Amino acid sequence: MGISLLISETTGVSLSVLIVAINLPFIVLGYSQIGKQFALKSIIAIIGLALVVHFIPFPLITSDKLLIAVFGGFFLGSGIGMAIRGGTVIDGTEVLAIHLSKKTGLTIGDIILIFNIIIFSFGAYILSIEIALYAILTYLAAAKTINFIIEGVEEYTGITIISEDSEIIRLMITEKLGRGATIYTGKGGYGKRNETLKQIDVVYTVITRLEITKLRKEIDKIDPKAFIIMNSVKDIKGGMIKRRALDK
Known part of the structure; x- marks a missing residue:
């Protein structure tokens, strides 16, 4: 032009x-x-x-x-x-x-x-x-x-969820939101010296910004005390994420 x-x-x-x-x-x-x-x-x-x-x-x-x-x-x-x-x-x-x-x-x-x-x-x-x-x-x-x-409008956001109900949250993400999820095996970091740290599964998923509110509401229903970390994602490849028409 x-x-x-x-x-x-x-x-x-x-x-x-x-x-x-x-x-x-x-x-x-x-x-x-x-x-x-x-x-x-x-x-x-x-x-x-x-x-x-x-x-x-x-x-x-x-x-x-x-x-x-x-x-x-x-x-x-x-x-x-x-x-x-x-x-x-x-x-x-x-x-x-x-x-x-x-x-x-x-x-x-x-x-x-x-x-x-x-x-x-x-x-x-x-x-x-x-x-x-x-x-x-x-x-x-x-x-x-x-x-x-x-x-x-649909900026990608990486969500890390630490909860004792990680399996229920994983199923909610895959079944209700239709998104993929990855499970990390971790340990709680808060404890005294020589104390055996509690092992826990950590759920990680990538969703669009428009889906954050829905995800948080669903997590609150399952575990109101879940620890949620959010960070912006520049770009992604593969996985169960919405893409614009030119990326298909």
């Missing part, structure tokens, strides 16, 4: 035509790297975006560039994030972002932001430094929104 905007601004070619033309090579890349269904969905989404840009007039709500950059970035990021969660993209650079996010430790939003900083750094010479800076601010807001929608 950034490349299309710059070319349209300098040549006068219709933006809607450029959106389709410039994104086609990236869709071919998506077909080879991700899959046929992804490429088909992306073509439909990009053509839909081009038609909306060409035919639907948008009213001028404000002329304040800061408001345009921040809220424009928010809505842009929302659209990109929901598209990616649905298994498609609306911008070719998102294909590269998805591919590179699996190879590096960067998030999709971070990679999209880096791409557009590079694009609009060149745009500073074509347009102006001020416009380029506002454009970068737009994609900064978009990147944060993308990361929240893709990863923040």
Whole structure:
């Protein structure tokens, strides 16, 4: 989209035509790297975006560039994030972002932001430094929104549960929540010198943030005194966890 905007601004070619033309090579890349269904969905989404840009007039709500950059970035990021969660993209650079996010430790939003900083750094010479800076601010807001929608809504959380009713809790996790669980054999650490420490099973599972409240309620029914430790999980592979469409 950034490349299309710059070319349209300098040549006068219709933006809607450029959106389709410039994104086609990236869709071919998506077909080879991700899959046929992804490429088909992306073509439909990009053509839909081009038609909306060409035919639907948008009213001028404000002329304040800061408001345009921040809220424009928010809505842009929302659209990109929901598209990616649905298994498609609306911008070719998102294909590269998805591919590179699996190879590096960067998030999709971070990679999209880096791409557009590079694009609009060149745009500073074509347009102006001020416009380029506002454009970068737009994609900064978009990147944060993308990361929240893709990863923040169902952020993974590792749960460690120490309880004397560990077997009942394990069955609840696997049967009621439909999640996997791992059992560690441990010993209670609180005791006097030379005292035999009590052996206990420790349950570990990974769930989404939206399931934490339900899990805690179920644990409270089984053992109100259970010791629960929660920590954020950056990413996972395998197991019984919900994944976004592009990871399937």
